[in-house]
Amino acid sequence: MPRRAPPASSIKDVAALAGVSIATVSRVANGVLNKASPETVARVRQAIAALDYRPTSAGRALRQRTSRLVAVLAANLANPAMAAIAASAEVALRENGLVMVLCDTHDRPELQDEYLREMLAQQARAIVLLGAVDSPMLRKLHATPTPLVFVNRRSPVAGTGRFVGIDNRAAGADVARWALSKGLGKAALIHARSASSATRDRVAGILEGFSAEAAALDPAAIRSPEGRDHLAIGREGARQLIEDGMAPALVICTSDLIAYGAARAWREAGLAAAMPRMIGFDDSPLNDWVAPTLSSVRIPYGAFGEAIVAAVTGADRSSGLVLPHLLVERG
Amino acid sequence: MPRRAPPASSIKDVAALAGVSIATVSRVANGVLNKASPETVARVRQAIAALDYRPTSAGRALRQRTSRLVAVLAANLANPAMAAIAASAEVALRENGLVMVLCDTHDRPELQDEYLREMLAQQARAIVLLGAVDSPMLRKLHATPTPLVFVNRRSPVAGTGRFVGIDNRAAGADVARWALSKGLGKAALIHARSASSATRDRVAGILEGFSAEAAALDPAAIRSPEGRDHLAIGREGARQLIEDGMAPALVICTSDLIAYGAARAWREAGLAAAMPRMIGFDDSPLNDWVAPTLSSVRIPYGAFGEAIVAAVTGADRSSGLVLPHLLVERG
DNA sequence: AAAACTTAGGAAAACGTTTTCCTCAAGCCG
DNA sequence: CGGCTTGAGGAAAACGTTTTCCTAAGTTTT
Structure with a gap:
């Protein structure tokens, strides 16, 4: 057959x-x-x-007991930011004679486990998790010599695996400081109800940043609804804010996609003219084209590829790489 | 090492x-x-x-002389439409016990060739080209038993390989008919200067559609500038139109990204209020969120995965699958 | 009761590499 | 001239499967 x-x-x-x-x-x-x-x-x-x-790679893999495949498990490929990282990783891996295998875990632990198993059977040289979720196989893998690289979200198992990403807590604080220094007025916050370290750190940084300046975010202006993706979460969060009569001057979103969703809610409420200022995270490459008024914390996704390769090949013995972020102001 | x-x-x-x-x-x-x-x-x-x-897959591949890997060579992963197809393919392949290897050829023949070679060495079960470009290796591959599947763009070598995509010519004609039946007035067309069959067929369909109704597109309102990606092409094309004093009531773009670019040009010209109506192709999932007034020809990317698997496994002996498109009107 | 099948399972080859030993010859030193 | 070293390269093992025979017992058919 x-x-x-x-x-x-x-x-x-x-x-x-x-x-x-x-x-x-x-x-x-x-x-x-x-x-x-x-x-x-x-x-x-x-x-x-x-x-x-x-x-032939099969012969080589058989003999050497490892392949040239590097597995990249993305939580959600529909997210342009993930796609950007994947593209960047792919180029960098290729330049180092490695081949990327890309999978979409849809943030589901069973699926992630299934892929981990498969990639073990493929004798993957390393496994890169773009937004890892906790799962049984992942814990088992920590005991094996297969290098594990965590991108954006840190390993759910404390102190294990290398990390590539930005300092999300500092970035959150930067956003708060920026909002206060600009005197933008009443701010709201919409974030995913996720257990991911990225979201957690961003939120923590934002709250810290406000309180460091003796300011504070109105708890009623913080929303983290359920939703099937960030777009839906942003829309729902904004809908709630509008419904509750909040009229924030600034909406902080923990991702650009959430901001896209929030903007849609304001448009749908017929309040396009009164749309608050917004800031997100990621600074998706599409922002300049489709969201000309969305400020964002730029994450250097183009540089992730090299960092991932460094982590994969273990070129540096460090536990990971923290890359610089940059607040991009628009609108 | x-x-x-x-x-x-x-x-x-x-x-x-x-x-x-x-x-x-x-x-x-x-x-x-x-x-x-x-x-x-x-x-x-x-x-x-x-x-x-x-x-272990290496042992198996060695013995069976074929692996469970299916190579997907995408012309441009930054394009959300490509990413959507890749995601859909990945799910469908997985369900059939196959593993997707995703590569980004950046539309460059040498890179495509390099990947083709590598995938041959990997004994890929099949090779899927998401936007193929003509290249020496590709022609050689036609002589081998490795199944080749062309998505969106047809094989540059006439009569070879299976095809998965929509009927671009018919879709183009649909757009023309729609424009005329709506009485939208003077139309312009921006398309990529690409040799891809998809773009060619769309443009041909559009022109045919107009002439079939005894109407015609002003040749001066057709632009196909060079550009590094569709976004840039759309922006440049629109810039030219504006500069030349064209004030079309409708801008037809051969992809959504081109339309995003065109919209930016109008904004940048300070003409946001006078933005023409626009229609693109793809109907990117993001449209509802970031381009609420962009009409588009929806391509059922979610269904591509299954079609690709069918073509890969050769389940049907046909030379390919033509999937239905749908004109989605917005704004 | 011999012959013919069937069933359950094993031995071993083959797939294409990489890598560890060998070997053989030449050159060198004493 | 005998013993080293060095250079150039070969023979063969090993990696983990799948698959093609083979065998030995049991079961049916003549």
Whole structure:
């Protein structure tokens, strides 16, 4: 039933053509040059080129007990920010001879576990979690040597795995400081009811930032409704604020998507003219195009790829990388 | 240097635990039940569960000469429409026991070739091209048994590969008919200067649709500037229209992203109030949230996944699947 | 009761690599 | 000239599966 792959040329063919043993071909192909004379190397290289040979990954993976695959498990690919990270990671991995396998866990623990299992069977070189959720397999994995990299959200198991992301708490505080220094007036906050460390830290930072200036956020102006995605959460949160007669001058959202949703609620309420100022997190690349008045905390997603590679290859022994964020003001 | 994967339990361990040969374990694991007694099957199953055994893909791929990997080569992951297709494909593939490997070719032939080579080395079960571009390797691949599936854009090599997408020509004609029947007045057209069959067919359909009603699109109102992405193209095209004093009542864009770009140009020109009506293609899921006045031809991206799987597994012998589109009117 | 099947399961080959030893020859030192 | 070292390269094992035979017992058919 399984369709056979094309009978590509194998190492044997190259060896035969070059008149050497397969061991030599393998060495040359892998850049081990001190075991063959320059002439032999040249001959083998020529044969490789002539046959368009490339080592089959299955054979290599079998022998080396690890593949060139790096699994990236994203919580939600529909989120442009996640897609941006994935794209950036893909480029960086490729440049390091690794291949990205991208999966969408939909933030569901069972699905995440299923993927973790599969990637273990694939002998993935490393597993990158773009928004991890706690799950049994994840805990088991911590006991294995497979490198685990947590992006945006920290590992649900304290003190394990490398982290790549921004300092969300500091970013939250920055937003609060900015709001106060601008004298924007009454602020509201909409965030996801998620247990993710990113959201938690942002919210904590925001609250801290306000209280550090002896100001405070009206608890009635904080909303964290349930919702199937950030867009819906933002819309629902804003709807509640409007319904309750709140008229904030600024709405802080813990993601750009939440802000998109909130803006829609204001439009739908016929209050487009009285739309409050808004600020989100991520600074989605689309903002300049579709949300010209949305301020946002820019997260350098384009730089995540390299950071992820560094974490994957364990180039630095540190427990992770904290990248800089930047508050981008619009509108 | 390569970090070793955890010493997961292998088929031998299972065999030892169940007191059978590895052949029997393999058979049971693959659901071949007519070669073992029910009791043996049960015993093996128990051992498999106890050891949390899952066949290593490298061994399997080596023996079967094909892997469970399906390569998806996307032209541009930053495009939410592509991301949506990828997400949909990923789910459908997974449900069929296949694993998606996602790559971003950035519409560049060399990069596409590099990925094609790599995926051949990975013994990918099939290769899905989300926006293929012509390239040497692609032509070579047509001679191999590896199934090739073209999504959105048809194969650059006539008559080869399966196709999944909508009838772009008909969709273009639908847009023209809609514009005329609504009596919207003077229309403009912005499209990418791409050689992709999707864009070509849409443009052709639009022009045909107009002439079929004995109307015509002012050639001076058709723009196809160069640009690094659709957003930039839309912005530049609109900028040209504005500069040339065109004041179309409707701007037809061959993608939603182009329309986003065009809208930005009008805003930037200080003409937000006089923004023409717009219609795009894709109907990005984000439209309802960020572009409430953008009409669009909805492409059922959520259904692409299943169609792709059907094409990949060759379940139907047809040369491809044409899915229905739908004109969604907004604003 | 011999012959022919069936059932349950095992032994072993094959898949394509990488890598660990070997070997053989040449060059060097004493 | 005998013993080292070094350079160049080969033979073969091992990795974990799947699958093709094979076998030995039991069961049916003549």
